Amino acid sequence: MSLQMVSTVSNSSLLQPGFSLLNFDGHVFFFGQKGWPKRSCPTGVFLLDIKQNELKMKPAFFSKDSCYLPPLRYPALCTLRSDARANEYQYIIHGGKTPNNDLSDKIYFMSLVSKTSKKMTFQCIEKDLGGDVLEARYGHTINVVHSRGKSMSVLFGGRSYTPLAQRTTEKWNSVVDCSPSVFLIDFEFGCCTSYILPELQDGLSFHVSIARGDTIYILGGHSLQNNTRSPNLYKLKIDLPLGSPAVTCSILPGGISVSSAIVTQISDTEFVLVGGYQSDNQKRLVCNTIVLEDSKIEIVESVSPEWTPDIKHCRTWFGCDMGKGSVLLGIPGANKQLIPDANYFYILRCKGAEEDKEEESITQICSQASSEDPGDSTPFEDSEEFCFSAEANSFDVDDADTYNEDDEEDESETGYWITCCASCNIDINTWVPFYSTELNKPAMILCSSGAGHWVHAQCMDLSETMLLRLSEANVKYFCNKHIDLNKGLQTPQKVVCLKKQPMKPLRKKKTMKLSTSMKKSFLRRLFE
Secondary structure (H helix, E strand, O other): OEEEEEEEOOOHHHOOOOOEEEEEOOEEEEEOOOOOOEOOEOOOEEEEEEEOOEEEEEEOEEOOOOOOOOOOEOOEEEEEEOOOOOOOEEEEEEOOEOOOOOEOOOEEEEEEEEEOOOOEEEEEEEEOOEEOOOOOOEOOEEEEEEEOOEEEEEEEOOEEEOOHHHOOOOOOOOEEEOOOOEEEEEOOOOEEEEEOOOOOOOOOEOOEEEEEOOEEEEEOOEEOOOOEEOOOEEEEEEEOOOOOOEEEEEEEOOOOOOEOOEEEEOOOOEEEEEOOEEEOOEEOOOEEEEEEEOOEEEEEEEOOOOOOHHHHHOOOOEEEEEEOOEEEEEEEOOOOOOOOOOEEEEEEEOOOHHHOOOOOOOOEEEEOOOOOOOOOOOOOOOOOOOOOOOOHHHOOOOOOOOOOHHHOOOHHHOOOOOOOOOOOOOOOOOOOOOOOOOOOOOOEEEEOOOOOEEEEOOOOOOOHHHHHHHHHOOOOOOOOOOHHHHHHHOOOOOOOOOOOOOOOOOOOOOOOOOOHHHHHHHHHHHHO
């Protein structure tokens, strides 16, 4: 094994515990960034370009017919092939945490649809399932098994938030273990079935699962209910006859009490287990080799790399499998770096240089490789509104060669749960939907004053009709604080003076003059 430090270029704060790495045609892609995607990379998926011990992140692109894939931390993912030995594959992604700490219950299929020297385009499709409902969760695993010419996906473990009916103000965001049920998912028919096995008594999360053929081995994991790391080694065997599937479980000796470990494959039958925790405050610095042969598993201790002093003395670490026997490890930078939330990164190569060749394998690996959630009630991360108007094809490939986080705005100003004004009463613990268009986040609208800032529509006393009208119309909006200021800064409109037509003078009526004789004649007739 060899351990090598890599330097990052202005973007290491995006790589936080919970990220995932996807390997397509030997290229490694990063998924699950901290915060919402920004305009430089609206997809939130990056190509990790490592040259001369320097790590750069280049934006990846999605096809126009793709659905929106939010950045998810601690999801379950694995590769799915049409056949056990097929070359083409796609990734299954389920669950995980969004930047707002909401839990996802959706399933996505991500595949590579086109590839050029400068641009790789992906397609993401959301899958709907019938049958037993998969609870939103994180810290779980998913694998694909093959039996009798058929294949199915198997999901197990994880954590979820306390059900709404059981929540209290003090423990509103606390998490609990998911039930220890085993879910069989048939994507061909779009159905999901749960199985309760007597051998699986406690819920597990941040465990390791390795699938080979029709068998899945589950190793380690943490149970919140008992606050223990399971020393058991479980063997799940799935038989797929013409009728109903048969699922059996047995407990094998030789397990390891570890959580958040990382597994990487070095040959068709050999794997290396590295990292993780053996207790809440103690990292596991020992490495193990796992050998799978003839429906048997053997776990032996192997030679560990020479860990650096920084790795030995840090309290936490995290990472993920890069494929081809390599692991990306990260440790907190603490106060040693000027950039907040920056980390140090290392690449651990578990194979020798002569063995570093791409190998085809029918084995599936799924592990919650990143560090465990630091707490049950972690504060919500600040987030930025996703730029829906940005098209992936609108970015020039040459201009978007390398992602530079310094070009972006500070994401701490635009979360859903900010105090948008002095009278803001939106609180994450007490908020309930106000508009019919709201689901689990308050509606927000951008004030165009200055550089612009987001405010809650409810705090601005906007009616639902007005909110819909503003969202559909291409007009600028100003919040209650800046509407008067905006009016004062506007240039008065030029008043067009109307020409008044001069009034014509009234003509005097002509009067008839009477002679003296006529007057006397008139008076004489009047008195007769």
